[in-house]
Amino acid sequence: MDVPFWNKQVETLDRASLQAIQLERFREMVAWALKTPFYGKKLASVGIASPDDVKSLRDLGRIPFTVKDDLRRGFPRGLLAVEMSEVVRIHSSSGTTGIPTVIYFARDDLDRWTDLLARSITATGASARDIFQNMMTYGLFTGGLGLHYGAERVGMTVIPIGGGNTKRQIQTMKDFQTTVLHVTPSYLLHIHSQFESEGVRPGDLALTRAFIGAEPHSENTRRKIEDLLGIQAFNSYGLSELNGPGVAFECVHRKDMHVWEDAYLIEIIDPKTGQNVEDGQEGEVVLTNLIRRAMPILRYRTRDLAFLHPEPCECGRTHRRLSRILGRTDDMLIINGVNVFPSQIEEKIMKVPEVATNYLIHVDKKGALDRLTVKVEIYPKLFLGEAARLEALRTRIREELRSSIVISPNVELHEPGSLPVSEGKAKRVIDERPKD
C-alpha cells in the first residue's frame, strides 16, 4: 500500500528523538504556562517555578491534572499566556454549565495546528487533487475551521459549506464532484438515506473518502458507511482544549488513530487513582498541548475512555495509535456531534418559573440522526389554563436551551408529579440510542 507522508521525518522519528522533541517543547510550554495566573499557582505548588525545574518527561507526573471546571473558573482570561493583542482567534466549546470554555490562539499556534491537520489529511491518502466538502459547522466550534485551513494547506479544493441543509449538500456533491467529506457519522448516514428522494445514485457522485469525527461511533458504523457509499471512512479525534481536530487521525490502514506525539503528550490513566496505565489498557485520555503558547494546557483530563496500541502501525509512523473512544467518565452526551452536559439543561430549566424542578432528558434516534427531548413538568401554581401560554412556554424553553446547548431540543410538557422527583439519585438521562 502506498503510504503518503506530509512530514516523513517527524512522522517516523525513532522514539528517543521524538522524546527529545517532546521534552524541549514540554519545557517551553511550562515556561508559557508559568505566565498565566492559573498555572503560575498550580506549578508553584509542586515546586516548578521555571522551566529549569523540568529535567525529564517524567516530571510531567508531578503536575496536577487540569479539568474542564478549571477552564470555567479561569474564564475568561485566567489561562491566557500572551497579550490579547497577540491572540488572532478565539474558539469556544460548551462548558458543563452556562459558562463556556474559551480557547485562544496566537498566529503561530494556528500555523502549527493547521500543519497537524495537513499531516492528518495527507496520512489518509487525500491530496491536492481532491475536492473537499467540509460539512462540519463553522464558527466557534473548532471542527469546521480546523479542517478548512488544513485542507487549504494541502492544496485541496475546499468547499466551505458548513453543517446542515441536506438538499444543498447532496446537490453540491453532485455539482462539484466532491471526492472527500468531513462530517459526523450520523449526518453522513442521514445524507445517504436522502439520496433516493433526491434522485441521486452513489454512481452519480465521485466520493472516495470521508473524515468522520466529533462523535463516538463503532467499527460497525464505519463499515456501514463504507459499504453504503463505497468509500473509505477515517476516524479522527480532537477537542478544542487541545486545539480541535487533528490530535489523532487514522492513516491509510484505518486501524485506529495516530496521536501526533510531537504536538501532544498523551497519557492513559486509571480515572479512579490518576495513575498511568500500560499501553493496551483502557483508561482516561489525558493530554498536554505542546504547540499552543497563547493558552497552554497541561495534563488535561478529557473524560474520554480509550487505550493506546502498544504495537507499531504497518505504515511506519512511530506515533502511537489511540483506539476509538469507548465511553466517557462523566455524563456528557454527544448529540449529532454536539457536546451537551445535562447540567447545562438543568441550569436553564431551573430558571423557568412555570415549570417544576423535575425533568428528564431523553435521547433516541430518528432515522440516522440523534433526537433530544427534554421533558418538564407544569408548575400547578402558575398554570392559567391557556393553550397559547403553554405553547409560548414550550417555545421559550426550547430557545433558552438552544442558547446554551446550541441544538434545539423537543420540549414536552408533562403533568405535575409524573417525572422522577428531584431528590436523591434520580435517573435524569435516558439514552435509548442503539449501541451496535
Place this chain on the structure above:
Amino acid sequence: MAKQLTIFVENRAGRLKTITDNLRKSNIDIRAFTIQDRGDYGLLKLIVDKPNDAYLALANLGCACALKDILAISVPDQPGNFHRLTSALAEHNVNVIDAYGFVLQPHNTGVCCMEVDQPQLMKAQEIVAEAGFTVLQDEELYSL
C-alpha cells in the same frame, strides 16, 4: 360570570380516568366538557355544578388546573342563531380563543361557552347582550 375549570392532562391512557374518579368522589356533577388536543397533552375543560370544590379536589391531587371566567351564552336552538352571535363578535373585533356548545332541550335552548382574551371579556359580554342574547351567570348555568 360563569367559571370553567381547565385541567392539564397528558395525552396517555388512563389520565382522564384519574380526574373523573376524583370528581366522582367529590360528588361533582359535570354539565359540559370538551378536550382541546395539543399533541402530547390536552386541556380538559369542564363546566361543573361546584367549580370551587372541583378545583380544590383536583389541586389537592397535584393537578395543574385553573378556574377561568368565560362567557356562557344562552342561544335559542334554531338555524342562524349561532351565526348571529359570531357576527356580533366579529363586528366588534373580538377574537374567540376556544368555544364549545351543548343543547339543553332540542329545538329550544342551547348554551355556547366561549373563551375570549381576558381584557376583552367585559366588552364581549356587553356586545352579546346588545345582540339580544342572555349571558348566563354562574348560578344560572350550574342550575340548568
